Amino acid sequence: MDTQTNAHARADLTAGVHHPIELHALRHPDAPAVREAATGRRLGYRELWNLAGAVAARLAAAGVRPGDACGIAVDRSADLVVALLAVARAGACYVPLDGGAPRPRTAAQLADTAARVLVVAPGDTARARALAPQLPVVEVVRECSDDPLGTSHPSRGEDPLYVNFTSGTSGVPKAVVVPHRAVRRLVDAPVYCAVGQGTRVGNAANPAFDATTFEIWATLAGCGTVVVLPPVAAVGLDGWLELLRTERVEALFLTTSLFHVIAHERPTALGVLDTLLVGGEALTPEAARRVLAAGPPNRLVNVYGPTEATTFATYYDLTPERLDQVDRVPIGQAIQQTTLHVLGPDLLPVPDGERGELCVGGPGVALGYLGRPELTAERFVTAPGLADQGTLYRTGDVVRRGPEGRLEIFGRLDRQVKVRGFRVELEEIERAAVATGLAEAAVVEKTGEGPSAALVGFVLPAGRGTERAAVIRELRSALAAVLPDYMLPTRWSVLEQLPLGPTGKVDRAALLADLATRTAAVGSASEEPSEPSEADGPAGQVRRLWCEVLQVPDARDGDNFIECGGNSILAIQLSSRISEAVSVELGPADVLLAADLAELTDAVRRSVPVGR
Incomplete structure (x- = not known):
């Protein structure tokens, strides 16, 4: 099949x-449509x-x-x-x-x-x-x-409603054109999340992230209430989770990275929800099991879908029974009016149980890439023998149809990765690095998964005599001017030459293996690292948790959180753990804005109640 x-x-x-x-405005004029949690x-x-x-x-x-x-x-x-x-x-x-x-x-x-x-x-x-x-x-x-x-x-179904940009291999982001009919397919009577009159749906996504399409349009189409939530970094993890309770949020979408953090730090907090959707990256069974065992929402759903298929294409309800003895969470089955096809390189169907490329059909498929006809023709196709299915979008995701017809995902056909829910084409970063004029060549890879996922870069400097620290400093500054923060590698290694494999291509595996065997010198190299110790009081606790969250063997006072691999998700995790361990009120912003570990430690010391 x-x-x-x-x-x-x-x-x-x-x-x-x-x-x-x-x-709804005519029939229910006074029904609440939007509520700002921060302002009322x-x-x-x-x-x-x-x-x-x-x-x-x-x-x-x-x-x-x-x-x-x-x-x-x-x-x-x-x-x-x-x-x-x-x-x-x-x-x-x-x-x-x-x-x-x-x-x-x-x-x-x-x-x-x-x-x-x-x-x-x-x-x-x-x-x-x-x-x-x-x-x-x-x-x-x-x-x-x-x-x-x-x-x-009187807009028609084929009229464009919005354009979302995604990362592009050519170094230029791709503009995906999404029509009204694709959004109507997503939001009218959604099987993955019931939204009716009065349903309170959290709005937590970046406006440029296509989860906003679900949060706003599905809510308004169902005569629900859009509950606009502040950033977690602004109010702290505990404050943000408390808002879910006080604002009576019933349905919510979380990126997988944030879900993993909450599952580890506060798994009982999500029980206030009726439906929780999780998506953006691969979901670990362990995180889902923790939430399901801790007083879960009535419905926990793993959702999957590329921007080109309008936010969600599949859903899978998670239960303890479905997660028993599995090492991979399925992406499940098609949402309403959506078709899923597992095809080989020739775009012909592969037998059930074999791996192939997932191609999505139905009215949720976008119109294509704005101003990119060749790329549109490459990714939006008509498959042999499936002409009656209309245009299919080739996702590039490798899947297999498993038991009961549910789909499991195994990776990519290309070098696209997911970081904190965002699609990233590694080639776009590499091209941007070379375009700065500071690099003769650049290689970027992803390491880790979930909250600890990070981008690492390897650069062959254009000026071979330039001091390494200066190369990295200038490259970071130049890339920050042209790329969003989630596309900036947290660690760079300066190379004398690129290792080549038998075919003459860059040996990326060798670069990653070398990175894994050496300890990067972060911060002040002249300062000897001190061993974290429980006996050191708050300072020792902060240092221990810093190393634990960033997964580094040691830390120096001059270490900067971002340069050591930190990001907004890890800042939520670190601030939550420090707050709990030392009994202080520390928010993610305090972690992100601290110049280094020493400044963060001083801030914690000043906040510790007298007598501790």
Whole structure:
């Protein structure tokens, strides 16, 4: 059997995603549509609809026409929900921007999509001038009269709704064009997560991450409430988990990395949820078992899907019985109106039980890559003998259909990796490194999994006489100006020459093996490392936990958390463990902003209650 499908629900694929929301505004005008957990701001459906109408009118006045692209430079908030609905009402296409990405990368995305305007939060004109001084600016409004626009553009299913960017092997991010019908397929009566009137769904994703598509559109399509959550780094892990309880969040999507941290640190905290979706990377059975054994949510679901197949393509309900004696969590079966095909290199089906490439079909498949016809033709295909299935997206993921038809994933056909839920093409980083002029050649690989996953780089300097530390310092600075933080290697090794394998290609395995056998000199090489000791009090506890979380044998006072392999997920883990061990209030931001281990230790010492 080559095809797996789930036709449980039939969405209206001919109409725009905003049409159900208009009905909710008419039938349930005062029902809560959006709630900001940090501020208490609340929007009912009629108010949301009217505010979006006012912004849509501003877009039209700025020259936006149906089909035009609109850059969205608004952080996660009620304003963001208004902005996205406004663009949909105007018949335009939104381009959500990552607020943490370097300005040149954001400017390139706006140029690639030929964005007509830039939408910002009220009063945020400085951000607009910095990002795209040449573009007209439209500010979101927070007050308006009853629906000034009156009607919305009658978008069709094939009309583009948004463009999401993913990493590209050529060094240029790929712009994925997603139509209304693909989002309707995702959000109308979803089998992977029940959303109905009043369901409170957490909104925790970066606006540029396509999990936002589920969090906002599935909620509004079901007449639920979007509960906008602050970043974990802003309130700390315990504060953030407490918000899930006090805000009565019922459904939530977590990246696998964050789920792994919570499963290890606070496995009982997720029992307040009705449905928890986990996705973005491979989920370990151990983490799922910990949560299931600790008073779990009513439903724990592993979800999988590339941006090109509109957020989710598969789901798998996790239970203790299903995880008994397994070493790999399946990605499961197709969501509604989706087909799954396991194909060989010739795009012909492989027998059940054999490995092949996962190809996804159905109305959730995107329109292709904007301005990249050759790449679109390569990845969006019609398979021999499956012409009746329409366009299929070749995911590049190697899968096997196991017992009961569920799919298991085994890796990639290419060098794409996942880091903290983000897709990363390693070649894009390598090309960017060489393009700085500082490297004659560069090799980037991923090490570790889950929260400890990291990118490591190996560089052959362009100027062979340059001091190694200077090469790494300049390269890091240059890459930070063009790549988002999740694509920046946490460790670089300077090479005298590249090791080559028998075929003349770079021997990547040799580089990784060499890295594993030596201890990188991090921080001040002149300072002798001290042995972590429980007897050292708070300072010893901090040093011990630092080594434990970063998985390093020792630490020096001058070590910087990020340069030692740290990231936002590990900062959550470290701050949580220090807070518990030393009885202090320490947040992830304290870890990330500390210049080095010594500064973090001093901050902890100052916070320790007198007498400890």
